[in-house]
Amino acid sequence: MRWERLFEDLEAVVREQERQELEAEVADRTRRERALLGLQERLTACYGTGVEVELRVAGVGVLRGPVTDVGADWVLVQEHPDHPVLVAYPAVRALVLPAARLAPTGAVARAFALGAALRAVSRDRSVVDVVDVDGHRVTGTVDAVGRDVLDLAEHPADLPRRSANVRTVLTIPFAAVAAVRRR
CATH class of the missing domain: 1.20.5 (Single alpha-helices involved in coiled-coils or other helix-helix interfaces)
Structure with a gap:
């Protein structure tokens, strides 16, 4: 025993x-x-789920809404139904996810970087607000996008981009861009 x-x-x-x-x-x-798993992978897990995330963005403050697209160095958040916000990753100060863990969705981030996304905005000729990481907000139309800068024709939001309406043309480095809001 x-x-x-x-x-x-x-x-x-x-x-x-x-x-x-x-x-x-x-x-x-x-x-x-x-x-x-970095920021991109966490945001990609939110893509297409309809789950509302909270992004704390330098110069902008808090953005809330579902993730509607994800790129190599940017995310598109649907803050309001008609006003998506393009946010550059370097401006993200925090991502707040729901308490429930998100499972991978199988979604893949777009391979193109912020410059390509801004070129699409430029082709669209939409009036946008560009907010930099210090919180300065400029309204106008993206005229051109270079390797690491964008040229914004500053004009009133309620007027079209015409020479007579343009106040200045600003060259803004990508590193300074926090968010781009379509009007």
Whole structure:
């Protein structure tokens, strides 16, 4: 009887050690997988879910709404039904997600960067508000987009982009862009 008890105790010790090793391995793998997930991957997990996220953006403040598109270095948040906001990743100060963890959706971020997204805005000729990381807001039309800058023809929002309506043309480095709101 004493031998049986001794062997049962040894088996229990071995099972406990195996359980602890498995828990440690799972925790280590989870940490490694999370280490590979950046801002883009977290935003991509929100894309198409309809889940409202909160972005704290330098110079802008808090934006709330569903993620409607994600790119290499930008995200599009549908703050209001007719006013999506294009946000540059460097301006994001915090992303607040719902308490429930979002599972990967299989969505993939667009491969093009902020410059390509701004070129699409330029082609569209929409009147936009460009907010920089310091909170300065300028209204106008994106005239041109360079390698790392955009040229914005500043004019009143209620007037079309015509030479007579343009106050100035600003060259804004991408690094200074926090958000671009279509009017």
